[in-house]
Amino acid sequence: MILRSLGTRISLYGLVGIVAAAVHASVLIGLGLLLPLWLANPLAFLAASLAGYLGHSRFTFRPETGGARFARRWLLIQYLVNLAVCSLLPLLLAGLLAPPLELAVLVFTPTVLNALIWSRAAHFSLRRRSLGIRPRLHADDLGLSTATNQAILALADAGRLDGTSLLVNGPAAVQGAADWMSLKARRSDLQLCLHLCLTEGPSCAAPELLPDLVNRRGHLQLSFGQWLLVSLLPPPHPRRRRISTQLGLEIQAQIARFRQLGGDGPIHLDGHQHIHLVPVVLETVLALAERERITWLRSTEEALPTGLPLLCWWEALRQAGLLKWLVLQLLSRRARRPIRRRGLISNQGFAGVLFTGQMAGVPLEGAWRELQCLPRQADPAADHPAMAPLLLAHPGARLEGDLSAEGFGLSQPFAASSWRQREWQALSEFVG
Template sequence: MILRTLSTRLSLYSLVGVGAAAVHAGVLLSLGLVMPWWIANPLAFLAASLASYVGHAHVTFRPETGGQQFARRWFALQYAVNLTVSSVLPLALPGWLPTSAEVVVLVFTPTLLNALIWSQAAQFSLRRRTNRTSPPRRHADDLGLSHATNQAILTLAEEGLLEGTSLLVNGPVATEGAKAWSVLAADRPTLQLCLHLCLTEGPSSAPPDLIPDLVDHQGHLHRSFGHWLLLSLLPPRHPRRARLVKQLGHEIDAQVRQFQAMRGEGPIALDGHQHIHLVPVVLDAVLARSSRFGITWLRSTDEPLPTGLPLRCWLQSCRDAGLIKWLVLQLLSRRARGAFRQHGITSNGGFAGVLFTGRMTGAPLRAAWSELASLRSPDHCTPSLLLAHPGAPLEQNIAQEGFTVSQPFAASPWRQKEWRALQALSVTPDECCG
């Protein structure tokens, strides 16, 4: 039975391969009439790769894909690998190799690489189709930032459409938000309230005279994510780093105590405004206090690339610098994994919300939900986390309270769009997981 299955698979693979070769030859001969061959050949190979991509997904590996296309990243990988190998391999062959052997190497090396790539693509498709786990937890940041933000978050939680939120303890309406959330949590103990550590804007929680290098003349925190990241590059004993780390400790201590006063005692789950908690110098300071304050959970932003998104979504992510943010935070999250384990810190198994931050609606939201729903969280991790920033129309000037960076973000109509998108997502979860 196994031999028969293998024989069938090889036959189908060969059939698709012959078809792709025919496409390559036909396109090459046609384009060769109107352009140089060195231009025509890569274009013909692109057409052949596309034929191979479609054929193997729908024919050769149909049991794994269910008749659906492979994720487009596999097509890009196959084309890039084959172009590279076709260009480099002839130059790398030793001169003493017989011509017949050269032909064998040049023909079968790409064939074997293609077989490996398409089989991996098939296994990737199979995992996505079969690894349906519990849905991700829906989480909203910035409780306490404004009345508009509080309204959206609390309404979603009341409707059962959120599993958690993060409290900005130095926000203008943090106390109001914390009290309202506590009322909801009394009936739903599983609701999670995280400390949203803020080091980049807003009034400081520590006395300004204790942290003079972290605040401006109004006592507002003003060092950006980039500043903290650059500080992490300085040697630990550098005088400037040592001075700022000491002040950083005062501010973290003050925000943790403020959070405890608002929420009450108990284990603390912590994340960061603008994901500042993942910056190495900040993460080290947080972990150094984890035992003293009972910090048991930290957010990871290790976000898998979603599949099936229209090209316009990726272009929008590029324009909004989402891909750059994603890359930076991927590196920081992966660096943090070992430190989490070393300090006994748990984290979320999957995450979505950086690539399309501020625009988590429509196709990006559905793709993120589907991607997270297909992930299996490790035993030591909490369920995957889907992050959004919902809000009602902003009617207050939070820039006057020191939140100049968040003012345009909170005032954007996308806050209402994300609110409505979360409501729609909960109504038709099957559509989002399909």
């Protein structure tokens, strides 16, 4: 049975290869009448690669793909690898081998590489079809405004959210926390996290204790970039030591405020603008973890989703989502080991940076699908709900008023965007 299966697969692989070669020859002949050979041949090879991409996913590796296409990244990998090999291999082999042997290497090396690439693509597809644990839907910025509170509470009450993060220095934090705790009395599985805020809004510690962190109005003033620059200073540097001391006071004050609003107990912590992952902030949080009973920190390690239209990727590039994704990938990976060393836990998957603020429609569905396809961890402890993959959104009702007056000028354009209502609507209708 195994030999028959292997023979069938080899036969299908060969047939698809013949079709791809025929496509290459046909397109090359046609384009050769209009274009120079140096341009016609790569275009013909691209057509042949596309034929192989479709044929191998639909026929050769159908047991792994279920008849669906490979992720497009495999087509790109196959094309670039083959172009590089076909360009460089003749130069590397020049004069090293006898002509018949050299010809054999030139012919069969791309064939072997293609077999490896499509096999890896098939394995990738199979892994994605083996569903892991259900992701958790999470909303940030409870307490930012009554509009944000309205959307988050409505979604949670309808069973469309699993958790939220409380902005304790937000203008509507008191009412938002009170309403959430009332809801939690009926749904004990709801998670409330501290949304550590260090870039805007009034400080929770006395402003006179934070001369480097606040402006004359007592509002937190260091941007994400400025916090990163502080992190680049050596630990003994006077400015870094001074800011770290003040930072510890503000974090403790926000934790105390969170406990007043959300009840006593272990702290699950994340960050407004993911500030908790900036090295100097992370170090301070971890130093306080045991004393303040911080047991969970959010990871933003986000796998790139597959199957999205090219327009989505253009928007991610245009809106700087890809840049934010890259920065936070690096920070999350750097944070992974210190978090584990302190005995804290974190989510085992994440989505919500790449398309920040636009988690509706195709991006929402693609992110959910990607998180569902994450493999289960071998460690039985990984089944803990707090370690489930996390899908982040920022729903909100129509904003009335200006948050800038409350010290949240950075969040004003984001909160006022019509995307807040689109995300609310998308989550209301979403069936995971």
